[in-house]
Structure formats: structure tokens, C-alpha cells
Amino acid sequence: MKIRIGYEIVYDCPQPTPMLLTLGVHYTRVSDVIIPDYLMTEPSIPINAYRDTFGNWCSRIVAPKGRLRLFADGLVRDSGVPDRLISQAKQTPVEYLPDETLVFLLGSRYCETDRMTEIAWQLFENAPTGWARVQAICDYVNRHIEFGYQHARRTKTAWEAYQDRTGVCRDFAHLAITFCRCMNIPARYCTGYLGDMGMPPPYGPMDFAGWFEAYLDGQWYTFDARNNIPRIGRVLIARGRDAADVPISCTFGPNTLQSFMVRTEEVAE
Missing domain, CATH: 2.60.40.2250 (Immunoglobulin-like)
Incomplete structure (x- = not known):
């Protein structure tokens, strides 16, 4: 396509x-x-x-x-192929992670791992590791946050999105990234184009989209806590620790x- x-x-x-x-x-x-x-x-x-x-x-x-x-x-x-779904992808122990992935385990401007670690372990400690744990995080964030452009605020952090339970796509991504990092899974923020191809109407106003990638089994995989289903037509613009790196x-x-x-x-x- x-x-x-x-x-x-x-x-x-x-x-x-x-x-x-x-x-x-x-x-x-x-x-x-x-x-x-x-x-x-x-x-x-x-x-x-x-x-x-x-x-x-x-x-x-x-x-x-x-x-x-x-x-x-x-x-x-x-x-035109949907996002990959590799349910058997395993989590890599921290001591075996490549050096270049470690920065994506740390807290950043919008992802306050220090404030969220205890909450993350309470929520996801019993979830299976690897792909299933990242998916459990996406499921939770998708249910926890109410989407709405009226909730957009450029200063909103993952902690604030967790408390407010409202946000836009970048807030979904920031909260999921933070939870992944708290659970020792490297995660990085992505921004780009994501149209409505393959989705039923009605369609909302078009905007740049935010999603994230998690490092599992030696590869980076796309996850989208906002939509929470495989989508087609993503066109990447930039990656970083969070939205502060890729405005x-x-x-x-x-x-x-x-x-x-x-x-x-x-x-x-």
C-alpha cells in the first residue's frame, strides 16, 4: 500500500x-x-x-x-501488515541487556520510575514475564486512562496521567513505558504518523501519534497502549526516552x- x-x-x-x-x-x-x-x-x-x-x-x-x-x-x-505479535518473546535479564538499551530502563522527564516502581510491582509482579507482561501493562493502561484531546497537557507526566486517569496517546505511552522500565523491561517512546487505515469509522481529527517499543528477546517490538490492537500504516518519525526527546x-x-x-x-x- x-x-x-x-x-x-x-x-x-x-x-x-x-x-x-x-x-x-x-x-x-x-x-x-x-x-x-x-x-x-x-x-x-x-x-x-x-x-x-x-x-x-x-x-x-x-x-x-x-x-x-x-x-x-x-x-x-x-x-500493510499489522504490528507484529510475538507472544513467545522472552524478557532479557538486566545483566544480559546490551549496553545501548540500559538508558531506556532509567527514569526520564515524563517517566518517573522512582514514583511508580512500587505501584508497578504491586500490579504486575504476578503477570508472566516477557511479551505477556508488556501486554498486561498495555491492557491496564488502556483501561485506566480515558482518552480525550481536551485532556492534553504538554507538562503531564506518567505519574500525573496515572493519578488523573485521563490523557492523549503520549500519556498512554508514557505510563506504559514507565511501568515497563519499573519491571526491568527497556522501553522507548516513538512518535510518527498513524492513520485510520483498516479501522471502521467514525474517524477523529488527524494528529501525530505516540506509541512505544519494548526490548524483548534481543529485538525492539511495537506496542500501543492507546489503541491496544495491532494497527497498520505506522510511519515512524523519531524515537527517544520520552516525548521530551522528540518534540x-x-x-x-x-x-x-x-x-x-x-x-x-x-x-x-
Whole structure:
């Protein structure tokens, strides 16, 4: 299948404002790109690209005073196969985990393992290890949090989502990641496109999506506590410890977000 992806984000800045942007398709999907989702700006301004410490493609700009439109329109090829479900995947003991996975066991900005460890063990100590334990965590988080865009708050942490029992996809991911780390399972945050392909209507407004990956049996596997079923058409943008590592935009000055639109839809062959 082919998936059209893109966005249009409009800012108004009262003065020239530096920005970091994480909006491009992840390098692991480069072989699937048919039409690149190049970042374009109106008015035209210089763009400098770099890789962050997690290997994500990022861009640096200085937004001019006034209105700035950021937009992209790309096309990617996708297998159309749902997320993998490997129920026999085992949990790797901490002492045998690869060095590069250890950072995803630690607490981070939105994932307060120190506050959640006792709760996690009370909830999941008796769950089977490995895939079944991660799935038990997803099941719990999916039941525990009520989804709603009105509950979005950029400062909300996993602890606060647990207490409030409300949130958006990133809050589901943060709470599940935190529980996984508390149970000694490396987990990392993912952001990207996830359309409604294969799902029955009605469809909500499109947005960038948040999910997570857990390290089991020597591999990273996709989990989605918000939807909690295998989905098709995920297009990864970036990975990190939590949403603080992979913001769509990070601005260094005052600004007003005037409009925000995300597109991800199947295109007929």
C-alpha cells in the first residue's frame, strides 16, 4: 500500500525565533520513501539538518518575525501488515541487556520510575514475564486512562496521567513505558504518523501519534497502549526516552501556534 503523509503548521513570532524541528520520516524507513517529505517553509528560510543523539533527523531554523508556514507532502510505501505479535518473546535479564538499551530502563522527564516502581510491582509482579507482561501493562493502561484531546497537557507526566486517569496517546505511552522500565523491561517512546487505515469509522481529527517499543528477546517490538490492537500504516518519525526527546517543534522564544494540520491517508495504487 501507499500512504500519503504531510503536515501544515503555522506560527506567528513577534521576533526572530530559533526552532528545532523533528518532522521527517525516520531513516529506517528511507527505502520506503517514494516522494520525500521535505520540510518546506513560507517564506523561504535556511534550514540546517542534523542527527540527534538517538539518530533522529532534525532541522534547525530561525523563524522570521511574523507568520511562518511549515509544510510537507510525501508518499511512502508500506507493507500493510499489522504490528507484529510475538507472544513467545522472552524478557532479557538486566545483566544480559546490551549496553545501548540500559538508558531506556532509567527514569526520564515524563517517566518517573522512582514514583511508580512500587505501584508497578504491586500490579504486575504476578503477570508472566516477557511479551505477556508488556501486554498486561498495555491492557491496564488502556483501561485506566480515558482518552480525550481536551485532556492534553504538554507538562503531564506518567505519574500525573496515572493519578488523573485521563490523557492523549503520549500519556498512554508514557505510563506504559514507565511501568515497563519499573519491571526491568527497556522501553522507548516513538512518535510518527498513524492513520485510520483498516479501522471502521467514525474517524477523529488527524494528529501525530505516540506509541512505544519494548526490548524483548534481543529485538525492539511495537506496542500501543492507546489503541491496544495491532494497527497498520505506522510511519515512524523519531524515537527517544520520552516525548521530551522528540518534540515536533522546540522553540526558543515567544510564538503563537496559529494552525496545525496532519495528513496520513492511503492512496489508491
